[in-house]
Amino acid sequence: MVLDKIVSALNNSRKIAILPHISADGDALGSSLALALALAQLGKSVKVILEEDIPQVYNFLPGRHMSEVYALKETSYDTVVALDTGDTDRLGKRLEIFRCANVTINIDHHNTNSGFAFHNYVSTDSSAVGEIIFSLVKMMGVNPDQDISTCLYVAIITDTGGFRYSNTTPLTHRTAAELIENGINVAGISQLVFDSTSYEKVRLLGSAIQALELLENGKVALISLTDDMLRSTGAKEEECDGIVNIGRNIRGVEVAAMLRQWENGEIKVNLRSSSKVDVSAIASSYGGGGHKKAAGYITKAGLDAAKKKLLDDIREVL
Ligand SMILES: [Mn+2]
Structure with a gap:
């Protein structure tokens, strides 16, 4: 063995x-x-x-x-x-x-x-x-x-x-x-x-909730986190962790995504599924990976293009 x-x-x-x-x-x-x-x-x-x-x-x-x-x-x-x-x-x-x-x-x-x-x-x-x-x-x-x-x-x-x-x-x-x-x-x-959060993270959660978009008749929740949001709240990169769950927890949402644009222009995408959708398959098609219900990938496409392509991918499997 x-x-x-x-x-x-x-x-x-x-x-x-x-x-x-x-x-x-x-x-x-x-x-x-x-x-x-x-x-x-x-x-x-x-x-x-x-x-x-x-x-x-x-x-x-x-x-x-x-x-x-x-x-x-x-x-x-x-x-x-x-x-x-x-x-x-x-x-x-x-x-x-x-x-x-x-x-x-x-x-x-x-x-x-x-x-x-x-x-x-x-x-x-x-x-x-x-x-x-x-x-x-x-x-x-x-x-x-x-x-x-x-x-x-x-x-x-x-x-x-x-x-x-x-x-x-x-x-x-x-x-x-x-x-x-x-x-x-x-x-x-x-x-x-x-149960131990920095004040800065709470502020980041606030702007993330503000930025949340509910799409596809409420089946897709999308949050984009910009450098601006991190700067104005004082939150650290590591504090973006878990924010994708805000979208996933909304009743009716099947796929939640968080797009985080890094300084070098690359976008880190975190995906969560609360349905039969296998998000690791979507992530793999971009060279990423993960689990069926939690996966991620990195893309060099611009924020708008990355968002559009991802929505297409999700639409296909919903
Ligand atoms: Mn693990």
Whole structure:
């Protein structure tokens, strides 16, 4: 089985790099830090290498001292593990580290995963990569302590929206139950992850709601976030995270989209589906990817053109 091979590959490595995807979210970060903490217990030299700083909301995660932002310094690792990463584009500049490793491992749950490593374990039934890492850590012979459990719990609650999304399974709850048995602070973690917002983000939410367009007889909700909106509210880029859900939560909406125009002109598109529409198929047609109900892509088209093309794509599948 692939996971057994991954365990022996990790056992045979001395120096390991763990790479979560760019714009790392709770699952990518929590899984990466949990695996790093477990490997450190086995005496491995291990680092989590990030594309950007850890978003403020995750600044409480245990094991964050084992992470650093990639600075093109070091590329020599025996083994590199990509987590929650659908394809090599999602590694950004760190693709260099990946390319230079002797052994490469890809552990993921996106149905669009391209199988880009030597060892590929892609479990689309897993709610979060954190759920996979929980099994892996135990297979490695490490007992998840409170720190590892906290990281994995964050991974799972963020990818399931607090056990609300359709990816939540009996195993998700069983895993969470074991993590709680390991002594984590459920209320404390939930508050930090879900119920703690900066004033600037609240202001950004206000302008996002103002900008929301309801189209196709209320079946499509679209939000465009401009630099101007970020500047005037003082919100940070990372605080755009989750804003797409405002549209998705409107009764009758089947597909919600958030278009975020970056300074370099590129547009990041986040898609959510609350119906049978498979948004990962739309994202894949632009070279992006994700899950059936949550996906994304980046396009170089202008904002108006990107919007028009996306609406055409959605209309076709509605
Ligand atoms: Mn994930």
